[in-house]
Amino acid sequence: MPFPYPLVIFDLDGTLVDSVSDIAEALNLTLQQWxxxxxxxxxxRQWIGEGVRALTATALRELRAGVAVDEVMPDMMRNYGQCLLHHPQVYPGVREALALLQGEGVTMAICTNxxxxxxxxxxxxxxxxxxFSAEVGGDSLAERKPSALPLQYLAGMFGQPPQRCLMVGDSATDAAAAQAAGMPLAMVRYGYLRGFDIERAHAVAxxxxxRELLALR
Structure with missing residues (x-):
């Protein structure tokens, strides 16, 4: 049987790549500067998922820093870029799964914050x-996940109705975006779940x- 979803849209951090050490390094460099x-x-790890601005705002709030996130963001973005490639790790099985899906003619895209x-x-x-044939980031469109807009945009780009696409993610943010878009969802049990119970996500897997996604055939 062919894979049932002609377009698979992946979250990035926490789904394909573990980047928490680099994000933490960038945040701590920024905090040190301030x-x-x-x-x-x-x-x-508990703060990742809503984008770098939300992450920074959470840190400032938790530290009762008394400084506005807008003031801190230029330093955070610069540090984020400098630390981006220090220690990112591809999760086990990711390369193999992507190769298998590509071999079956599945189109793949990235939707990340x-x-x-x-x-x-x-x-x-x-x-x-x-x-990947396309990537949408947190600042690509007027709205980001958990809005449905990024998923709808990617589905439309490839001429697919959302119900024929598959969103693969690791967080409540991904689950909410898929639900809002009317798009089937697969969840990974690793990544940055932040306490989210994936059994409540009504995921197809x-x-x-x-590599277990291939069992959906």
Missing amino acids: RLPQVDEAAV KPIGFVEPLLEHLGLAGY AVDDL
């Missing part, structure tokens, strides 16, 4: 860029390894 306390990586300017360099660095 003479604020450091935060540990475990805390940062990471700023779009950081997406292609990260994919190129990790040798993943060749698998919940996997420990992306």
